[in-house]
Amino acid sequence: MPHHDGAPVRLAVSTVIFALRPDHTGLPVLWTPLVRRTVEPHLGLWALPGGWLPPNEELEAAAARTLRATTGLAPNYLEQLYTFGEVDRSPDARVVSVVYWALVQSDEAAQATAGPNVRWVPADTMPGLAFDHNRIVEYALWRLRTKVEYAELAHALLGATFTLAELREVYEVVLQRRLDPANFRRTMIASGRLRETGEHVSGAPHRPPKLYRYETAASTAQTREPFMKERPAS
Structure with a gap:
């Protein structure tokens, strides 16, 4: 030493x-x-x-x-x-x-x-x-x-607006595991964290995905159920 x-x-x-x-x-x-x-x-x-x-x-x-x-x-x-x-x-x-x-x-x-x-x-x-x-x-x-389970960090990697698929991709990369799209959508919508912007992805065929943003009025101090609870082994 x-x-x-x-x-x-x-x-x-x-x-x-x-x-x-x-x-x-x-x-x-x-x-x-x-x-x-x-x-x-x-x-x-x-x-x-x-x-x-x-x-x-x-x-x-x-x-x-x-x-x-x-x-x-x-x-x-x-x-x-x-x-x-x-x-x-x-x-x-x-x-x-x-x-x-x-x-x-x-x-x-x-x-x-x-x-x-x-x-x-x-x-x-x-x-x-x-x-x-x-x-x-x-x-x-x-x-x-x-x-990332408790705070609105994903927008710092994505930008102000994003689709639910883009948001799920951030969670999957950060958490290093796949998330069920339907469950993820339900969880995020029910959490009160997101708000629809009223806009859609431009140029997308068929049904263009909706664009969302984080709801800034939502309380970040509120206790939420995380997708992953395990602490990594030291």
């Missing part, structure tokens, strides 16, 4: 980003952007976007700034995830990282910075990352899969 006796504690911010994008087979999966480290420690390894916290900047502002600087992304959904501060996180200093997580739509993700030092990777098949960033991604995935 590294020894940092007498060394000041450094505070950093990092962000885990999730976007729904197709894989090589065309099926949608969750993707996460990584940045290549250009300095020691862990020179050349991939890591989460982030940076040091200046003394005069708020945490969320720093997270948004470093995210914009490294990936070009400015997500609407940015929330504090957890603080990671184990003594041995970094080999050359005591570093405490305040980690945020963000959800972006696929079209926004397509506009992200591209280059040799930015890489999008399926969130469930991470390479070996610098520091404890693999653990951070795993925690963020667990948090997303748990929270």
Whole structure:
């Protein structure tokens, strides 16, 4: 274990980003952007976007700034995830990282910075990352899969309006299992979370699907029955 006796504690911010994008087979999966480290420690390894916290900047502002600087992304959904501060996180200093997580739509993700030092990777098949960033991604995935049951997170991946089939696809990708379309439709309609926009998908043959949006007046604090109750094995 590294020894940092007498060394000041450094505070950093990092962000885990999730976007729904197709894989090589065309099926949608969750993707996460990584940045290549250009300095020691862990020179050349991939890591989460982030940076040091200046003394005069708020945490969320720093997270948004470093995210914009490294990936070009400015997500609407940015929330504090957890603080990671184990003594041995970094080999050359005591570093405490305040980690945020963000959800972006696929079209926004397509506009992200591209280059040799930015890489999008399926969130469930991470390479070996610098520091404890693999653990951070795993925690963020667990948090997303748990929270999607109780909060209106899917719209951050979909946009303001969506069909029930598109919404179900998000749940299936996040929860990693198929959901019965009829049961899903009944559950979502009965939940009071959704409202019909009065519009339909344009250009669709036969009966074009209805477009929905989240009902902002619905109470997010209300207890709801989730599709999945299991916590992942630690």
